[in-house]
Amino acid sequence: LWSDARAAGVVDRWMADGTAERAYRRSGNMLFPGAAAPVLVSLQANEPTTLEAAATAGYCKDAIVQRLTGVRATDASDASLPFFDPRARRYDPALLDLYGLSCWAHLLAPVDPSPAPLRPLTAEGAAISGLPPGTPVHAGPFDLCATAIGAGLEHPGDALVIVGTTLGCGVLTDRVETGGVAAGMLLCLPRPDRWLRVMPAMVGTPAVEWLLGLTGIRREEIDGLLERSPPGANGVVCLPLLSPAGERAPFVDPAARGQFVGLSLETSRADLLRALCEGVAYAARHCLEAAGLGGAGRVVLGGGGVRSQGWRQILADVLGRPVLLARQPETGARGAAMAALDAAGVAYDREAWSRPDGVVEPDWAGAARYDAGYAFYRDRLAAAHGNWRGPD
Known part of the structure; x- marks a missing residue:
């Protein structure tokens, strides 16, 4: 497991x-x-x-x-x-x-x-x-690969962000590369000349569930609270490295631990929630960059986290590009069914099966703010790295 x-x-x-x-x-x-x-x-x-x-x-x-x-x-x-x-x-x-x-x-x-x-x-x-x-x-492929199929990733450079139990970020590629930073996965897809370069960060929606449990926020309050705190969360920044097993992408460190930076007596529950959602979005950007995302590929969002309108808007803003919403329900199960149909040689409308449910346009006016926020996030990550230590 x-x-x-x-x-x-x-x-x-x-x-x-x-x-x-x-x-x-x-x-x-x-x-x-x-x-x-x-x-x-x-x-x-x-x-x-x-x-x-x-x-x-x-x-x-x-x-x-x-x-x-x-x-x-x-x-x-x-x-x-x-x-x-x-x-x-x-x-x-x-x-x-x-x-x-x-x-x-x-x-x-x-x-x-x-x-x-x-x-x-x-x-x-x-x-x-x-x-x-x-x-x-039919056995069906690895869940990340199945979701990539169900989300309609077809061309090298197309990308996927699954905000689920983990933060699964992947880019479709037509070549095997083992250089660069040693992190992530290279998963074989059913098509023999395609691979998914994956950076699967350890924590996605459980980070929000953890914060909801601490603060008493109800799920139905999430979008309203995200609107109440402005972009940048009034100066609060979160490193969402909350798994007891540390982190595995876009770097590997079993001792990695999360933090909130910039707290004061004026920090609200809304600020904490927005900072956490922005932190996960920054982690997604970091993972996609490490996986080789370029400028031309499509980015498709999936997973339970993007049911939140506010969170998917944050993701589009932080990534600085339009993002497509993966066909629902159960994109991964849909992809597994598509893989089975392919294996059986059954003809079907592939585009209709994987057609996105919608698109989220970024707030271009706020792009510079999030570029600066991402740079600060990376700086904080680098500074924190030397201070992590495993359990005694």
């Missing part, structure tokens, strides 16, 4: 000795505590009998597909991190060796070709699901 922080010490060690960066240069994927490699190393050290008893080290959806179809397999999108060669679309023995996990290679499920095939529902799967035996089953 991505949110499992128990292997943070393994990531710390690999960050310090260069293992993490060497792995990134081969795969385009940076490690974080919940990734499979540190989790397996942690289990090897602390729960060896768990590994010895295991048949597969896989992903949630792959376990479900195995129960439904009897087939032990995964797809290229889920296999992308952390043992994969994204160009050849197969496991890389050199990466397994780098992590010290070659002896556990047999636990990795075989990787399906791209796009992944359909498989018939078994009698056991029919009993579990209530569907007729023989019903075609």
Whole structure:
């Protein structure tokens, strides 16, 4: 599970000795505590009998597909991190060796070709699901990839921001690049010549839920309070690094922690809320820039956070460009269905399935304010970085 922080010490060690960066240069994927490699190393050290008893080290959806179809397999999108060669679309023995996990290679499920095939529902799967035996089953891609498909990302440079449990930011690309800052993910899409360069920051909407719990703000008050505080939140700035597991994009630091700057006795609940929403928007801009967003690509917004009219306006203003609203409901589920239709060879109106629900234009008059706010956010982030420390 991505949110499992128990292997943070393994990531710390690999960050310090260069293992993490060497792995990134081969795969385009940076490690974080919940990734499979540190989790397996942690289990090897602390729960060896768990590994010895295991048949597969896989992903949630792959376990479900195995129960439904009897087939032990995964797809290229889920296999992308952390043992994969994204160009050849197969496991890389050199990466397994780098992590010290070659002896556990047999636990990795075989990787399906791209796009992944359909498989018939078994009698056991029919009993579990209530569907007729023989019903075609498609695993579906990694959730970020499915959402990119459902949001209509078609051309290299198109981008996605999912304000959900995490802040999933990704840019569609037609080439594998492993240079630059070692952070984020490079996920294989069903189309063999397309990848999603992803910077998935750890916290999205849970940051707002946390603040609502502290302050007593009700959900129905969010948009009204965002209007009550002006752009810039009366000088309050938030670094929304609130996950106990630290941060994984656009940088990796298990010790990263959040902060509010600029508080005074005059700071209101509205200021705190706006500063937090602006902080998440600044984090999205940082992630998209790190993922390679250029000037020509479309940006599509999705996730529960953009149900807030005020928050999606902040995102458009901070990004400084029009943003499209992903087709609702359930953009990711829509994308998974589209991937299944593609795998089945079924003709359908792809544009209609992924047509945006609307567009949010930025307030161009306030662009300079948010450019300055973003620069200050980056300065505060750099200053805070040296002061983070893990739990004693």
